[in-house]
Amino acid sequence: MTPKSAIDAERIQRAMQSGKATDAENGDLHYVRFIHDFEDIARGTLVFDEGTVYGYPPIGRLLALQTGLAKQLSGPFWMEEKIDGFNIRVARIQGSPIALTRGGYVCPFVTDRLPDLLDTAIFDDQPDLVLCAEVAGPDNPYMESAPPFIPEDVKLFVFDMMRRNSPRFLSQDEKIELIRRYALPSVEIFGRFDTGDVKRISAILKRLDEEEREGAVFKEDSPRQRRTKHVTASANLSDIRTSVYSLLDLSPEYFTSRILRLALFADEQELERSDDLNRRAGAAFLDGLREAIRQHHREGRVSHRFRCRFRNPENARYLIQYLKRAAGHVQVVQRELKPDGEFWLLEFDRIYPSLNGLLSDWLAGKMVFD
């Protein structure tokens, strides 16, 4: 019996015919994955035999907080921490909790580590619950950056909940109640504010910035569930710092947009000590690049080492396969997979052909006509 709000077979058919959805599988698990938005169905939505897990919708960014909150939100809203990690939805499918990426893949890493990240017994009581969470930490396979308050491995932080077959989020009250009842790890909830509270909100953001935390999400406390986000200067600096290896592989707008955001945050929050901010901004660009050049002198190429821990080494192999497929022209090379206490430690390198090629040419004395 298909629940009322699920996606019927005819829509799936149309989505697949127009290239917006595709058949997918993960081990024995077969499902339909929405690879793009289709009508009101978000990219990353997955349709399993037992129901639909909707995609996590994109959240618009405010560059100017004060005018932006007033313009975008009506009435009171919740302010929650935005954590520098990757977005995961956790749902129980065929009897086991699995972690789904934003794009709608099963994440072999987080799925493997779920028992370490939260008490999955919640799904015994709430089998149709979907937890929306950020996974973050230095030992993750996707990102070079991590919040400073996670010294090792990864942690999971719930920030939203859905139920199967509905794209709507649970109300803030219901979410907080479930977080408390099951002692779920969650993002910090700063409170319920109004657009007139910009001073208090700014003070929190300034503190987050000083603590090198990423920023905040603002969630309207209303049936339309409107959201918006805003990040700190530190977050923009972290983005720049951890992406200089991909300087030539990312869109160059990646950097210009972040430097503009940084300038806007500094302007709006009236950051003083501009010498200090300037030094940090310069360091974000230059420290990593200078290390990349030194690495190229030493090793003849530029790469970045990633490490993460697994309970089942088979999942590490799945992850490497997944990363290689997703890497584009960045190379993924496995270095180690070895027992490490109760875990298996995977180490792999990402190698950046564009930066390598350019540095090889330049350091060999090639002339450039620009």
Add this chain to the structure above:
Amino acid sequence: MTPKSAIDAERIQRAMQSGKATDAENGDLHYVRFIHDFEDIARGTLVFDEGTVYGYPPIGRLLALQTGLAKQLSGPFWMEEKIDGFNIRVARIQGSPIALTRGGYVCPFVTDRLPDLLDTAIFDDQPDLVLCAEVAGPDNPYMESAPPFIPEDVKLFVFDMMRRNSPRFLSQDEKIELIRRYALPSVEIFGRFDTGDVKRISAILKRLDEEEREGAVFKEDSPRQRRTKHVTASANLSDIRTSVYSLLDLSPEYFTSRILRLALFADEQELERSDDLNRRAGAAFLDGLREAIRQHHREGRVSHRFRCRFRNPENARYLIQYLKRAAGHVQVVQRELKPDGEFWLLEFDRIYPSLNGLLSDWLAGKMVFD
């Protein structure tokens, strides 16, 4: 009588048919302008009734000095200062000296000011001489940057010489002899070096960097006249600082390539005090952008004021026409044209629609989905 090395009518015909050259005029002056390279004829070449003024060829850039000099140059070479200005060729056409831009236009500004910039009597003795020079200074109509050693107005610095109807440069000896004989303003010539002299060359570059000067051109002392150039960290910082207004109008690679060059210069010259370099790099990006944001708050838009002096106000009007045609979607708006001592002072603004549009949206609280 067409001189042997000039460009014959048939080639001009073919170049025009393939869109590489075009008819052009400036007042009573009619000529053919090469708007692109064509066979061995450089972009910016101009064919007048009385002969051809060849284009100034592009000079390849070295990112790594030590390997680069050894790889690109054979035998001894001259090292000369590279000045942060714009490239001009000065030739006498129809009895008057005129200044030609790199692209092959008559520059109304420099042409007007030639009597202030050099002793044009040289053309009485040497009517077919072509002076290749950099014009630089804070009061110029094209660039926001200027060398720190030019406190006001502009100066002209000869760095090469050609003769009409030949694309070859005069030898270094002949050039130096003419500079001396006619007391021409010229770039600083640091001397004649060999690829083994990298330490001495580096010491000069480091000093140029400390003095915030742009860099050097290396000219092989050989019949093939091979050249290459290398710029300082300061030059890259200056490029970034003076272009943040055009952050969205320039190619974004403009910034990434300069930050990479900066990292390479710092690495090769073993620049210490990386805190200081980082602070300067951050300031290059942020100081200008924060000022642009403040200007947007104050005036509702971002613009940059240019000023320059003319002897004949008619030339100021020609310049404004020329700038408006060349500006693309950047707006050029004249503010003042008034007598100023023995000169006419022109003031105009460049207004940057892309940055204005983006800042207007962002500061008004628009949400961005990225």
